[in-house]
Amino acid sequence: MxxxxxxxxxxxxxxxxxxxxxxxxxxxxxxxxxxxxxxxxxxxxxxxxxxxxxxxxxxxxxxxxxxxxxxxxxxxxQPPPPDEQRAQDWKNLLEPYYRELGVDFDAPTPVSNxxxxxxxxxxxxxxxxxxxxxxxxxxxxxxxxxxxxxxxxxxxxxxxxxxxxxxxxxxxxxxxxxxxxxxxxxxxxxxxxxxxxxxxxxxxxxxxxxxxxxxxxxxxxxxxxxxxxxxxxxxxxxxxxxxxxxxxxEAKVSASHQKALRTAKESETAVTNIFTGRPARGILNRVMRELGPMSAKAPVFPLAGGALMPLRAKAEADFSSLWAGQAFTLxxxxxxxxxxxxxxxxxxxxxxx
CATH class of the missing domain: 3.20.20.70 (Aldolase class I)
Structure with a gap:
């Protein structure tokens, strides 16, 4: 009972x-x-x-x-219809990061799915x-x-x-x-x-x-x-x-995500659409702070992440989604x-x- x-x-x-x-x-x-x-x-x-x-x-x-x-x-x-102009505008917004990190801006953009x-x-x-x-x-x-x-x-x-x-x-x-x-x-x-x-x-x-x-x-x-x-x-x-x-x-969590979970302050999460195109809560990192957590330029879900993939490969903590709820410090x-x-x-x- x-x-x-x-x-x-x-x-x-x-x-x-x-x-x-x-x-x-x-x-x-x-x-x-x-x-x-x-x-x-x-x-x-x-x-x-x-x-x-x-x-x-x-x-x-x-x-x-x-x-x-x-x-x-x-x-x-519902999978979105292709919007090549929006995808290019989004990638253009990220171009300074490509240059800074030495990533080939003209290479085909990976698909985030x-x-x-x-x-x-x-x-x-x-x-x-x-x-x-x-x-x-x-x-x-x-x-x-x-x-x-x-x-x-x-x-x-x-x-x-x-x-x-x-x-x-x-x-x-x-x-x-x-x-x-x-x-x-x-x-x-x-x-x-x-x-x-x-x-x-x-x-x-x-x-x-x-x-x-x-x-x-x-x-x-x-x-x-x-x-x-x-x-x-x-x-x-x-x-x-x-x-x-x-x-x-048992969790499969990257080293940068683990570090953020253990060192960020309780006030350092925000709802963002820049990693996938749909609002999701994660720990603030460089790209969220510099672009703002919500961007009207981000392609619709789930396509926004593609242009970030080459940047994430070079600087994971700065350009990857560090998902966490507001009680993560517990x-x-x-x-x-x-x-x-x-x-x-x-x-x-x-x-x-």
Missing amino acids: SQWPDTRILDLLGIEQPIIQGPLAGATTSAMVIAVSNAGGLGSMPAAMLSIEQLREELKTIRQHTQRPFNVNFFCH RAPFDNAACEVLEEFRPEVVSFHFGLPEKSLLDRVKATGAKVLSSATTVEEAIWLEQHGCDAIIAMGYEAGGHRGMFLSDDLSSQVGTFALVPQIVDAVKVPVIAAGGIGDARGVAAAFVLGASAVQVGTAYLFTP GVEMTSAALTRRLADEALAKLTH
Whole structure:
């Protein structure tokens, strides 16, 4: 018998602890997913930066090493039409950096990509049948979503406003991730692109809880047991924790990203579109400071990163995305399994005493 005050997510997803490891594209490994799921939480494998072959291999590894439920996460954006003029204007803006670093400005620009959920990805889900599938930037088209549901998977997606939460419930979500403005990585926005009206976690969670009937998962700025307990007090049935897992040995994080996580001040994150073309929160670095974190010239998602790739190869810390949420200074070095258990045990102690 669970002692948690709200067991709807535990019952829905078949997990023991209401701790969902955030799907951190590029940083999450199958080892992290396995460790979190085996510790009683929900491990989450991000698929947006994997080829179909890589996704299949990761899911095969996860299935071999855990019998517990796990989540696979996909982006469901619409790939943009080519805009050669905008791409060239963006590269021209970066030309001084090319000159400074001795990078060939006239060489072809690499392509930066994030794969949206499609038929091929859906076939992999039908093969491996993960217990949970989550989406970012809304939901895929109905025919694909129906196929996901036919596998028996529970469907989650991120809402950054009450309006998005209601839309997700109406379109078949089994639970909603209430993503506050504090969260690291890409904002889950899909009904609006107005950053000025984005809501913080503590204001967003209770309003979404009041607006929908499905269980709500709090995300954004939750870095320790205090945040987990607070989310439950606000009406959440679980939490999704991302940045804290970047401090675990199972995370695949570059040396410059590791250094930034451990040395930056708590006020040094910002929402930026210059790395991918879509708003995402990361630790400030040189290119964010000098161009400004938001640029109207950045090509639309996911194309902005291509022109930065050659610069990143020369000066990684200055030109790469250092994704992190606002609570990153709460991060502690421990394994993914130990972090999952600590968040659950300490939060439950706060809620039951």
